[in-house]
Amino acid sequence: MFVVRPPDGSDPAPVVARAVSRTRRCWSALLGAALLLGPVPAFPAAAAQGAEAPWKVREATGRGTQASAGGPSAAAAGLQPPSSVPPPGAPRQTGHKAAQRAALPLDCSGSTIYALQNGASASDPGTLLALDAASLAGPTPTVTASVVSRIPQGGQTNALGVLPGGTGAYLVNRTGTASSIVVHGYDAASGTWTRYAGTTPGNGVVVVAGAIDPVSRIYYYAALGTGTSTTPGKVSVYGFDTETNTAIPGVIATFDLPITSRFSANGDIAFDASGNLYIVTSANSSNNAAIGVVRGPLPTTGSATGVALTDTLLTTINNPQQRQYNGIAFNNDGELFIQFSAPATSTATYLQAVNPNNGALIGQPKLLSDTTFASVDLGACSTNPTLTLRKNIVGRFASSTTANDQFALSITGGGVNGGNTATTTGSTNGVQTPAAGPVIGVAGTTYTLAETAANGGSLDNYDTTYACVDTANANAPVPIPSSSARSPHWPRVRR
Structure with missing residues (x-):
């Protein structure tokens, strides 16, 4: 023992x-x-x-x-x-070249989890927030948030992913056109944002989930499809190469949501240190919410239909309040954190710890201190033991x-x-x-x-x-x- x-x-x-x-x-x-x-x-x-x-x-x-x-x-x-993090003294790689020459402002020690906050409209800036992990684990009822960066024209972005080593972050516009979707890349060394063309899931299709695989360093983002009262919706996963800052053509993978509902779904994804994908999801106007696991590694190339993967249910979440679960991330202690917002127009956002091995909820939800707008996503470059x-x-x-x-x-x-x-x-x-x-x-x-x-x-x-x-x-x-x-x-x- x-x-x-x-x-x-x-x-x-x-x-x-x-x-x-x-x-x-x-x-x-x-x-x-x-x-x-x-x-x-x-x-x-x-x-x-x-x-x-x-x-x-x-x-x-x-x-x-x-x-x-x-x-x-x-x-x-x-x-x-x-093999997600270089050994001490080795050069750290990132698609943002300037980030290779300076100290890394984004914290991967486990002390910080990052959150994405929208603006009033797509043309307004979004906000990248740093959440104090000590306040997540401690006795205080509030999670302390501080501003890392404003995202130009990022008021309707989602699907936050943070690069291993803390050299940068990626997110996408929530909707794209028939030909492309905007990917926003953050250079942590210079504190600047750059816009790139990504692979679109289709005109007006909503993207809500995203994360960077610490093993492959690919930024994956996903659209969550609508199912029926007896069949789950389908998740379609797309990819972006963070080394070259170019879109990976086609669909990377598909898998079923761990819930069934005829209502549209919200959610987020995160990767553990071994490249397994965790998904938290809930359905709008529904009591259905759950966490599932897709065993990695995920494919690194796309195709017309994507590789069909299997999502295994980790746990169902009792959700009579019809909360919108929209964020998930690991810290360095092996704890998994999920995020939800209250239904309707509330800007209050809450986080709660989860045992990643059995899905058991730990403790009580904690309110995010910044309620200017609701937080729509979580991300981290800390990885679990x-x-x-x-x-x-x-x-x-x-x-x-x-x-x-x-x-x-x-x-x-x-x-x-x-x-x-x-x-x-x-x-x-x-x-x-x-x-x-x-x-x-x-x-x-x-x-x-x-x-x-x-x-x-x-x-x-x-x-x-x-x-x-x-x-x-x-x-x-x-x-x-x-x-x-x-x-x-x-x-x-x-x-």
């Missing part, structure tokens, strides 16, 4: 220990487990593409009858973090060459209910596939990482060890005393 704890070793509740901008990768001998907490600067692209990663090391000696160096042993190794369980076999028990010992891995706790189990295959040594996870790790939550022998094998035939490294600090070892191997202490970290 692994617990995210504050430095004094006390129980995690009510204090939430943060593992922000740092990954702790642990290999547990007792459980044959790997615990990965992020988000982090990733390995270079070569490692992500299959080159020898720095965590592939010999980690245990063993006993047994096999005549090999150290005998049979089993340890665990971690999967590399998502992940947990991954992977087996590293340094040497196999003698008979396993023919018996083919395997290992069943699992991650449980914190509401994790999908993608959290795996059973190894094959008979080779080294880091095994598949892995359990990655799953979203929420700071302050206890997770149990476990393995059992499979295919007739026995854990009694193996010695196991564990190790932890900090991949944001040149894979520096993280000491965990033997007595606390099942409950390592994770200090509060800010970088």
Whole structure:
């Protein structure tokens, strides 16, 4: 069992220990487990593409009858973090060239989530707001908002996406023409906005959802179709290349909304650190609201009809007030925040935390402090931590060459209910596939990482060890005393 704890070793509740901008990768001998907490600067692209990663090391000696160096042993190794953020000191890429030469004003540490506020008309400026994440998590009833930038002729924009590294942001006009739609790009270094031509969903079709995939760095935006009382509406996803600032032609993908309604839908999308898409949606004049998950990666090219994807329901939201759910974003503690506005003409906007693993609502909604206009979207460049369980076999028990010992891995706790189990295959040594996870790790939550022998094998035939490294600090070892191997202490970290 692994617990995210504050430095004094006390129980995690009510204090939430943060593992922000740092990954702790642990290999547990007792459980044959790997615990990965992020988000982090990733390995270079070569490692992500299959080159020898720095965590592939010999980690245990063993006993047994096999005549090999150290005998049979089993340890665990971690999967590399998502390749969304360059390592420290590496050049940061963005479609806004000026942003490469200066400090990054947009905050990706997890301290800030961004919101988009409309104006009175399309010709009026919109507003990019910074929301204080501490006020989201703290006891105050109001979320503190401050102005980052005014958006020229952005009074009717939507679908906010923030670039990894905080170098810029993108959004689109809510409606386009038959030939194009306006994409607004923000250069965080110069504080300026530029307008580009994007792929249109059709004349007058409304776009309400958008986000940037931290893995591919593509800006995705979506139009939410209307269904019936028994069938869901269809989501059509479009793309914009943030490296070249050009539209990706065609439809990227389609999937069903997680609700059924004959009324038009509102909503938003966000990506987790692994490239999975989360969608929150509600139907106008309806009690229907829900959160769904589309497993990534999303396609990066378009076609006439788009690739049909599957949206899995995470949770339904009881919505008798007929709130308009229109924003969703992650912070660096693994918390998912959703945003809604009151129906009719109110400019009040509220945010609420959600457990991304099971969809449970956390706490009470909090009012956004700036009510000049209603906020219509959320975005963030902070990414969630992940947990991954992977087996590293340094040497196999003698008979396993023919018996083919395997290992069943699992991650449980914190509401994790999908993608959290795996059973190894094959008979080779080294880091095994598949892995359990990655799953979203929420700071302050206890997770149990476990393995059992499979295919007739026995854990009694193996010695196991564990190790932890900090991949944001040149894979520096993280000491965990033997007595606390099942409950390592994770200090509060800010970088």
